[in-house]
Amino acid sequence: MSEDPGAPALIELDQARVLRGGRPALDRVSLCLPQGRHTAILGPNGCGKSTFIQLITRQLYPMAHLDGRPAVKILGQWRWNVATLRSRLGIVTGAMHDDLLGLPGLGVLDVVLGAFEARLAPPDGDPPPAAWLEQARAALERVDADHLADREYATLSTGEARRVLLARALANAPMALLLDEPAAGLDVVARARLLRILRRLAREGVTLVLVTHHAEELIPEIGHVVLLQGGRVLADGPRHEVLVPELLSRAYGAPLRFEDGASPRFVPEEAVDA
Numbered sequence: 001m002s003e004d005p006g007a008p009a010l011i012e013l014d015q016a017r018v019l020r021g022g023r024p025a026l027d028r029v030s031l032c033l034p035q036g037r038h039t040a041i042l043g044p045n046g047c048g049k050s051t052f053i054q055l056i057t058r059q060l061y062p063m064a065h066l067d068g069r070p071a072v073k074i075l076g077q078w079r080w081n082v083a084t085l086r087s088r089l090g091i092v093t094g095a096m097h098d099d100l101l102g103l104p105g106l107g108v109l110d111v112v113l114g115a116f117e118a119r120l121a122p123p124d125g126d127p128p129p130a131a132w133l134e135q136a137r138a139a140l141e142r143v144d145a146d147h148l149a150d151r152e153y154a155t156l157s158t159g160e161a162r163r164v165l166l167a168r169a170l171a172n173a174p175m176a177l178l179l180d181e182p183a184a185g186l187d188v189v190a191r192a193r194l195l196r197i198l199r200r201l202a203r204e205g206v207t208l209v210l211v212t213h214h215a216e217e218l219i220p221e222i223g224h225v226v227l228l229q230g231g232r233v234l235a236d237g238p239r240h241e242v243l244v245p246e247l248l249s250r251a252y253g254a255p256l257r258f259e260d261g262a263s264p265r266f267v268p269e270e271a272v273d274a
């Protein structure tokens, strides 16, 4: 999938400001993420990444502009029914995992089916429509998790649970995936497996918006990076222009460079010189 200049932007922020604890966690952030472009929102702890996700998923709201123009537009719209919005964006966050763990006995297939009604799990009662079942199973297959369909979600390993969350995010044919540190907490093998799946999805045309501070999640398909620092956009551009020592060192407050390749990583300069 490539960018379509005629399509409304996936996510558009216009001087968006979000206050938390009385202080701006996002401070006049303007950015435009087109559909079809794989983007990483990157930055150190506390730079506003979680706030960005919660702003997009309507858990937090921006301050209103005096002239009434919207600070946030998603797919060209600023008014959204929250349930509809969350089904158009496939969302994978640690908070969602925690919420699902709080529902003992919940089966994997039900977790994925929950996507169709934008709720954690489908209600008891009528069996789900056959089309939903088919889409849910197809989504599990896409992330190599079809064999987990009959398991209880709470019994899955972290890597398995992450793939099930990805299936849930994919099940309802979203316009994009919004991923919050998707490989966090995974062991080296589970991480490699998940990143392989993300690469495959990106190549198949699923737009990825990745919010992270982990360099290894910057798969090669991510061609665009927005670097945040202290709630502001420090840089917004092609990967090779943003992931340069000068900008990274400013964002993270210490000398740092990015080593690209099969296993991308950040390298503190002191460690190199030692």
Ligand SMILES: Nc1ncnc2c1ncn2[C@@H]1O[C@H](COP(=O)(O)OP(=O)(O)OP(=O)(O)O)[C@@H](O)[C@H]1O
Binding pocket: 020, 021, 022, 024, 025, 043, 044, 045, 046, 047, 048, 049, 050, 051, 052, 213
């Ligand atoms: N509930 C809250 N009350 C007050 N301040 C908050 C709250 N949540 C976040 N903040 C502040 O908002 C700023 C941005 O936080 P946010 O969690 O968005 O950063 P982050 O980039 O996601 O950090 P991390 O990588 O550590 O998760 C930080 O200064 C943080 O201390």
